[in-house]
Amino acid sequence: MTETTFDVVVIGAGPVGENVADRVVQGGLTAAIVERELVGGECSYWACMPTKALLRDAAALRAVRSLPGAGAAVTGELDPAAVLGRRDEFASHWHDDGQVDWLRGAGIALFRGAGRLGASRTVEVTDADGGTIVLTARHAVVVATGTSAVVPPVPGLADVAPWTSREAASAQAVPGRLAVIGGGVVGAEMATAYSALGAQVTMVARDGLLPAAEPFASELVAESLKAQGVVLHLNTQPVDVRRDDEGTVHVALADGTDLTADEVLVATGRKPNTGDLGLENVGLLPGDWLAVDGTLRVLGGDGVPVGDGWLYAAGDVNHRVLLTHQGKYQARAVGDTIVARATVSPVDDAPWGRHAATADERAVPQVIFTDPEIASVGYTAAGAEAAGLRIRSVEYDLGAVAGASLHADGYTGRAAMVVDEDRHVVVGFTVVGPDVAELLHAATIAIAGEVPLDRLWHAVPAYPTINEVWLRLLETYGRTA
Numbered sequence: 001m002t003e004t005t006f007d008v009v010v011i012g013a014g015p016v017g018e019n020v021a022d023r024v025v026q027g028g029l030t031a032a033i034v035e036r037e038l039v040g041g042e043c044s045y046w047a048c049m050p051t052k053a054l055l056r057d058a059a060a061l062r063a064v065r066s067l068p069g070a071g072a073a074v075t076g077e078l079d080p081a082a083v084l085g086r087r088d089e090f091a092s093h094w095h096d097d098g099q100v101d102w103l104r105g106a107g108i109a110l111f112r113g114a115g116r117l118g119a120s121r122t123v124e125v126t127d128a129d130g131g132t133i134v135l136t137a138r139h140a141v142v143v144a145t146g147t148s149a150v151v152p153p154v155p156g157l158a159d160v161a162p163w164t165s166r167e168a169a170s171a172q173a174v175p176g177r178l179a180v181i182g183g184g185v186v187g188a189e190m191a192t193a194y195s196a197l198g199a200q201v202t203m204v205a206r207d208g209l210l211p212a213a214e215p216f217a218s219e220l221v222a223e224s225l226k227a228q229g230v231v232l233h234l235n236t237q238p239v240d241v242r243r244d245d246e247g248t249v250h251v252a253l254a255d256g257t258d259l260t261a262d263e264v265l266v267a268t269g270r271k272p273n274t275g276d277l278g279l280e281n282v283g284l285l286p287g288d289w290l291a292v293d294g295t296l297r298v299l300g301g302d303g304v305p306v307g308d309g310w311l312y313a314a315g316d317v318n319h320r321v322l323l324t325h326q327g328k329y330q331a332r333a334v335g336d337t338i339v340a341r342a343t344v345s346p347v348d349d350a351p352w353g354r355h356a357a358t359a360d361e362r363a364v365p366q367v368i369f370t371d372p373e374i375a376s377v378g379y380t381a382a383g384a385e386a387a388g389l390r391i392r393s394v395e396y397d398l399g400a401v402a403g404a405s406l407h408a409d410g411y412t413g414r415a416a417m418v419v420d421e422d423r424h425v426v427v428g429f430t431v432v433g434p435d436v437a438e439l440l441h442a443a444t445i446a447i448a449g450e451v452p453l454d455r456l457w458h459a460v461p462a463y464p465t466i467n468e469v470w471l472r473l474l475e476t477y478g479r480t481a
């Protein structure tokens with residue numbers, strides 16, 4: 001007979017659900033995971049990995065072409081079919097056998113089907129044939145069901161079979177003309193990728209390009225996209241969309257412009273996968289984001305944990321941070337918390353404690369893989385001021401750093417360091433430029449470690465690396481002691 005009672009039941013086998021289940025099993029509990037599509041989730045098949053595979057070849061080509069000797073060795077153009085083929089490998093050809101093997105090896109029971117919350121501590125799983133099974137959790141149910149793309153209610157848009165991030169990540173051919181609606185991270189990365197793959201790309205960015213980034217970083221990406229031939233329509237939005245008999249999509253914008261394209265990508269944000277999760281059975285509204293407390297227990301409308309605190313939510317679905325690495329960080333914290341509570345051990349949920357996901361508020365790193373790349377962690381200057389911090393922000397021209405000028409001819413980039421003037425620690429860092437992604441972790445450590453500025457002077461960057469920008473930023477700020 002199939003076992004149906006486990007210490008922990010996790011709904012959603014994306015990167016976050018997998019890590020929660022693994023963590024509780026490592027802590028000595030039993031775990032089941034419920035998945036309605038592919039084990040590995042959005043990130044593995046339709047988000048992080050395939051989109052970065054779409055971007056990587058063009059980035060490598062740009063790097064080579066920025067050097068006269070190496071550039072002379074490049075005699076051909078990017079091969080889109082080879083790029084798409086390598087992307088297919090990174091998406092495991094949309095098969096999850098490898099991840100299922102990993103679950104088995106980790107001692108996690110997999111139930112394929114859609115999970116719905118039932119009465120206290122139960123999850124009903126409905127498989128593809130309509131069969132159902134009810135799982136019971138002794139200690140906790142964790143919702144890690146992620147998000148889906150939002151398609152805004154623009155007249156005609158839903159009828160033209162628009163691409164969402166899923167189609168952009170998994171397309172088997174490059175369209176001749178691609179219209180991108182949305183100037184956020186998905187829109188900017190996919191405009192970069194498809195433009196390099198040969199599409200004529202038009203972007204509609206209602207709130208400007210990458211509005212959450214430092215303005216100098218967004219501006220450099222906008223300039224670069226334009227230089228690549230991408231047409232940007234900023235601060236306007238589509239008001240009507242239709243596809244004609246020849247298959248061409250017509251997008252009418254609020255400013256009176258009419259665009260034409262072969263495909264239209266909608267990249268206007270995400271909604272939580274909670275519409276059919278049985279939230280009504282625990283007193284919550286279907287379709288809502290799941291609000292959580294400091295240990296990621298789901299809160300009811302009264303701000304009190306649902307039931308006696310048996311329901312948790314981690315990853316995108318709790319709306320804290322929509323990034324894989326941050327969701328996996330939450331997974332480690334929530335997994336350890338569930339084990340601690342199950343074994344009646346102390347829970348350390350004080351800031352930076354083992355069971356608190358404090359970095360979600362203060363030290364979230366992100367790399368946007370545009371050309372140039374934007375790497376940031378913590379606050380932007382505007383974000384810090386909005387949070388009420390007394391800050392000073394200093395900037396430095398990255399092209400003036402010896403390591404950067406060596407890295408590529410005509411290297412263009414910029415960095416900013418946001419300092420909390422009351423505590424003399426770095427609370428934000430942004431760098432934009434070619435190949436800056438791998439620079440980021442030093443800043444993450446400085447912010448999460450709250451390293452005093454005086455001590456940062458003793459963290460000497462090697463010469464001649466791009467990391468010397470740290471020294472230049474400190475010199476621009478000036479010594480405090």
Ligand SMILES: Cc1cc2nc3c(=O)[nH]c(=O)nc-3n(C[C@H](O)[C@H](O)[C@H](O)COP(=O)(O)OP(=O)(O)OC[C@H]3O[C@@H](n4cnc5c(N)ncnc54)[C@H](O)[C@@H]3O)c2cc1C
Binds near residue numbers: 015273
């Ligand atoms: C195009 C794109 C590119 C991105 N690139 C990056 C990047 O480079 N770096 C980064 O850090 N983040 C990136 N992200 C964000 C990243 O994909 C998410 O933060 C991450 O996938 C969240 O993980 P998760 O486990 O919470 O949810 P998901 O990965 O969405 O997994 C949730 C899983 O739950 C399953 N599920 C949902 N409902 C049910 C149910 N009722 N029953 C059973 N199973 C269910 C789903 O099928 C899915 O497998 C990107 C996002 C997009 C859209």
Ligand SMILES: NC(=O)c1ccc[n+]([C@@H]2O[C@H](COP(=O)([O-])OP(=O)(O)OC[C@H]3O[C@@H](n4cnc5c(N)ncnc54)[C@H](O)[C@@H]3O)[C@@H](O)[C@H]2O)c1
Binds near residue numbers: 152206208268323
């Ligand atoms: N490299 C990475 O880390 C990476 C890559 C891709 C996605 N992600 C994550 O995925 C999440 C989703 O990304 P996203 O780009 O879909 O969302 P987003 O929230 O970053 O951007 C959506 C954009 O769409 C615009 N918009 C909304 N409605 C619109 C309309 N009707 N017309 C025109 N524009 C409209 C908004 O102004 C906004 O700038 C992000 O939170 C991001 O963290 C991360």
